[in-house]
Amino acid sequence: MNQRVPWHSRFDLLGVTFLLFIAAALGSLPGIEGSGRHLDHWGNLVRFASQFFPPDWSILDRTFVGLLETMQIALVSTFWAIFISIFLSLGASRNISPAWILWPTRMVLNVIRTIPSLLWALLAVVIVGSNSLAGVIALTLYSVGYLAKFFSEAFESADLQAQQALRSLGASPLQAFRHGLWPNARPVIWSHCLWMLEYNFRSASIIGYVGAGGIGLHLKLYAESADSWNKFSLVLLCILVIVTTLDFIGEKIRQSLRAKLEGKSKK
Amino acid sequence: MNAPTPLLEVTDAGLKIENRWLWRQLDLRLSPGCFLAVTGPSGAGKTSLLRCLAGQIPLSEGTITGKETSIAMIHQDLQLADGATSLMNALGGCLRRHSFWSTFLSFPTKERTEARRLLEQFGLSGKENQWASTLSRGERQRLAICRTLLARPHILLADEPVASLDSTWGDRVLGHLKETSQDRNGCIICSLHDESQVTRFADFRLHLDESTPEGWKLQSVRKDKTS
Structure with a gap:
């Protein structure tokens, strides 16, 4: 009873797409060209990297001021993005909105997501000038594209039964949403908000490069003056500490929310 | 069930699901104060x-008529908001009486007091601020009952409301439902599996037959005077 299976039966969708990816990556190699000159790559790297050390701690005070502004940009832009996204996500949720609201809203969100944060920052600098307000506008718009999509997915995947039960008890559609659907979607939504705050802090660190406020301006100045890579490394070190702290806190909160929703924790 | 003004009247009713009649030619008159137990094997059409x-x-056929009155149902699958506290879940029952904005962030004190009283009666005091997802199955069942009772229905439909409760809690809950319904001059239609609970609490029993859609039987439940 040793039946041979056809060779092609081993290739499911996952296998086929993985093979296509490998083939496409290998096929792209000829398109990647170096300068053609003989360079001492390793030596260059060592010389350049050595300029980062030791970090110049004398600029710590200045760096804190820049980081504070970066955090303020991240906090304010995330706040506004959450506020706007809640409304937009209602329009982009299949189980809440009719098709004539759903598709235009999703199209708007697609357009917003297409534009990278640095381009939003450039646009904002052109409109309001080179300051931290430009950073807030840029990151708010950028975040809305993602948060509204994540929120709408949270509403679509949330358990609808509580909402239906409240409707059957006489609640209005809005009341059933507020007390039936919202509590079930809220932990997932809050988890996305925390992720977006971390992301916005990283983005706010770079948009200063185009004049949109924050620590990015410091990075630009140190990168442009040839002997300041040790100052540059201190700024990177501070960003790393803050991003790691935010990531740690965010993960702890997300874990706690997941455990609570799955009934594994009573806190 | 001969009463002058029935709360609910079902005439010649039938339900067909996927080319199979669950029950047909069903006639019922539900009077105020009545407790009707619906029994029968799984798949006989009790929940339907x-x-x-x-x-x-x-x-699929027939009619259901009744006075303009409120109906509420305790679902077998409970249908609670897992990410909301027990208190907020219970308060979901009173939404019909209030506007959206008056219940947007909080609920009127009177409703909160009533909800807390119900939670206490059903053994959930001290768990008001706990998410529904963190309660045991039995606690969730009692919470779903509190929510439905807060809706103050005249006709209470209960789909196996004590299935996850031990016999002590099961009896307490059924006793409470019956008492509340009689106080409000309403009626209860409740699917039950436990024969002794049917005998002790129900006034009438509707037994659905899985094999014959017209084979349902409506009987008065003889009360055991010692119970």
């Missing part, structure tokens, strides 16, 4: 009957 009476499934 309750959902038809709640207006959630249309009948």
Whole structure:
């Protein structure tokens, strides 16, 4: 009873797409060209990297001021993005909105997501000038594209039964949403908000490069003056500490929310 | 069940799901104060009957008529908001009486007091601020009952409301439902599996037959005077 299976039966969708990816990556190699000159790559790297050390701690005070502004940009832009996204996500949720609201809203969100944060920052600098307000506008718009999509997915995947039960008890559609659907979607939504705050802090660190406020301006100045890579490394070190702290806190909160929703924790 | 003004009247009703009649030619008159137990094997159509009476499934034939009155149902699958506290879940029952904005962030004190009283009666005091997802199955069942009772329905439909409770809690809950319903001059239609609970609490029993859609039987339940 040793039946041979056809060779092609081993290739499911996952296998086929993985093979296509490998083939496409290998096929792209000829398109990647170096300068053609003989360079001492390793030596260059060592010389350049050595300029980062030791970090110049004398600029710590200045760096804190820049980081504070970066955090303020991240906090304010995330706040506004959450506020706007809640409304937009209602329009982009299949189980809440009719098709004539759903598709235009999703199209708007697609357009917003297409534009990278640095381009939003450039646009904002052109409109309001080179300051931290430009950073807030840029990151708010950028975040809305993602948060509204994540929120709408949270509403679509949330358990609808509580909402239906409240409707059957006489609640209005809005009341059933507020007390039936919202509590079930809220932990997932809050988890996305925390992720977006971390992301916005990283983005706010770079948009200063185009004049949109924050620590990015410091990075630009140190990168442009040839002997300041040790100052540059201190700024990177501070960003790393803050991003790691935010990531740690965010993960702890997300874990706690997941455990609570799955009934594994009573806190 | 001969009463002058029935709360609910079902005439010649039938339900067909996927080319199979669950029950047909069903006639019922539900008077104020009455407790009707619906019994029968799994798949006989008990839940479907309750959902038809709640207006959630249309009948395939026949009619359901009644006074303009409130109906509420305790669902077998509970349908709680897992990410909301026990208190907020219970308060969901009173939404019909209030506007959206008056319940947007908080609820009127009177409703909160009543909800807390119900939670206490059903053994959930001290768990008001706990998410529903963190409660045990039995606690969740009692919470779903609190929510439905806070809706103050005249006709209470209960789909196996004590299935996850031990006999002590089961009896307490059924006793409470019956007492509340009689106080409000309403009626209860409740699917039950436990024969002794049917005998002790129900006034009438509707037994659905899985094999014959017209084979349902409506009987008065003889009360055991010692119980």
